[in-house]
Amino acid sequence: MSIFKNKAFVFLLGSSALAFSIFFIRLILISWYILEETDSTFLIGLLTGLPAIFNILLAPYGGKLADRFSRKHIFFIFRTLSIVIFISMALSVMYNFNVILIILITSIFMGAFIGLEGPSARLLIADILGKEKIVEGNAAQEFFNQFLNATLPAIAGFLLTVLSISLMFWSLPIIALLSSICAFITLLIFKENKKFKKHQSSDNSSIRDAIIYSYKNIEIRCLLICSVTIIGWGITQPLIPEYCRDKLGLDGSGYAIISSVYFVGAMIASISLPYLKKYVLNSKSIVLFIILYLFSVILLFISPNYYLAGLMILLSGVFHAYWWAGVLLSLQIISDERFKGRVISFFFATLGLVGIGFILGGFFGTKFSSIVVASASGFILFATHFALYIFSSSFRNLNSYRQ
Template sequence: MNPLLSKNFFLLITANCLAFCGWVFRNYLINWYILEKTNSTFMVGLIAAIPTFFVIFISPLGGQLADKFSRKKLFLIARIISFIFFLFAAIFIHANFYPIFFIILCFSGIGVTAGLEVTASRNLILDVVGFKYLTWGNSITEFINAFLSTTGPLVIAIFFTSISNTIIFFSMPAVHLISVAAAFMLFIYLKETKNDSDKGLEKGVDKSIKEGIVYSYKSVNIRILLILAFTILFWGATQPLIPKIARDTLGSGASGYATLLSSEAFGAMIGSIALPLFAKIFRNSKSIVACIIIYSIVLFFFSLSTSIYLSILLLIIGGFFHIIWFTVVLILLQTIPDDDHKGRVVGLFFTVIQAYGLGFILGGLLGESIGIVATITIAAIIPVIVHLVCYGASKDFRTLKS
């Protein structure tokens, strides 16, 4: 039976994608809530970045645990804890009881659990569908994530007409609760091999975080892919600027912000379809560099746009190429390492991409000090330079494909 049609894969993508949907709701609701409360892009970026501060330090541990213990157990435990934190965040916002303070506390806890979970959840895709269907497994996951990113903000915008309508914040724990149910069913039905469930009992195999870092550094291709992944910092730098662009430049308010978020996600949804259909074209280092160049050009023109329709079109194009860039980097990092290092390498990847949280802060700060256009221009140029330098410096990387 095709593993993509199996009950286990259905449960896995349901749990993963509904959890992601909760993050989509969080991004839209909390970012707009903070902007309305503080009128500061810096505060929007700072608070949105809080989970990433913890994921940066916790993801290597999560990768180590994914190499040593049952991934489905880690996945279920983290899903339950995340639901609890999102529930508390919604309660304190609705009660208007020091909401920003408790958002910060809950986001800190969410960051810890995300760091512990993310490697297990991504490598479970490989465990369930196998190497042969890995591209399809990742692409289906990203397609559904993109679909939810497209529809989620629009659906929320229908109900979220004012920050006083705080009952809508309970949509965050609601979708996480369904995610927990799917993760529990996966825990029941997924039969792990003895090697998968008893990894921590293996003798003579060094599964320390340090050894995983050394292994990643010694591999030229893994090292370069992690460097390129770090440039997601500059994607993050643009995110706290989008609600301000929607409100002040385009004059479209909260509904316009939702539309812009959905546009980028719609492009990502199309990209997720294109990737497995044209895997031979995209699953290589040339594609990684080309996608980031096109994305950066689109981003620059987006910063100059004063038309909501042109902005939507540009974000659709940008979302298409950015999701291909992200997914191909991840797929290569899942397939290059040997079995004993997959968890820690993917854990390092999810540590590195938390740089987008630092980008939130940097983008918000620069947006207020040097302006939106200048900030986005910087965010467009630097990733291109980094990719071109890495591509030119390594013959191994230039010939990399999977």
């Protein structure tokens, strides 16, 4: 049966894709607003990166919630609460009331909600479709995430030419409301497995137990170390709006369109993933794709025009999406069911390092050129993956496709 015939999955897909798009639309709006108001790449990095930082702190607890309680209820509750924070942000911008402070506070809550809800949202894919459809389900999820992220920022870029940025901030609570509605329909349609619910309620293992399990499992340990390198992606993001404006001569709408091309690349990867999973779900491919991603990013920052820059950011989206799929799906496949929620939460916690990357990128962007910062961060990513591959035979032999 096609996964799209499962109505619960379709609405889960819609809710998650809409919520995921909020992160990047918010990134574009805040980046351009702060750049125009303060001309500070450091402040861009700080305010756009805060949600990811607080995700680090709370994601393990989100994993514990996912292992102990109803995932569909957790999913719905935090999707609904997010509406409030985006209304607050939009009001502060509209009335120019303590905008920086309100963005800072709402960013903290946004990160907390992502951390607490993220593991449940991701694991609901397997709950609804079954483990045998986990690759197809995740590929579909990533495709729709990237489709919205490719189209909505471009639409936002166009609207920025005809609407004020204060009005554009209202797109965030509107999208959050639509996401919450889809989550509510998922809640109504999907009937959780009673046997699994009983297992959840009887599991008394702690976050510490899950940490010990993840550390002792060398494959999981190495995959989580790989996921830490997402910080490199974060470092480059505050550099892009300034590069687009100062080097490519683009305005806010041009920056939004260039940014959306990354997600077109990720869409291409998501479409092909079910057909290439044999070649993606292994350590060799994980290392290869991160290297290809790094080359495309470095070439992006030396591109002399926006055509070549667009091509490079497109390729970076393709390679990074394959890398992401290789790490995340391998963790979902090889981890024990009892600890699966917390293992996935550790992965999403490492994504919080994106926030630190934003701050570092913003800071170093004021001290060095974009190409220097991008190259330095790229070297760290390469060195980490290369060291794991050379020194860990377990990681070197990892092939989750066969499991």
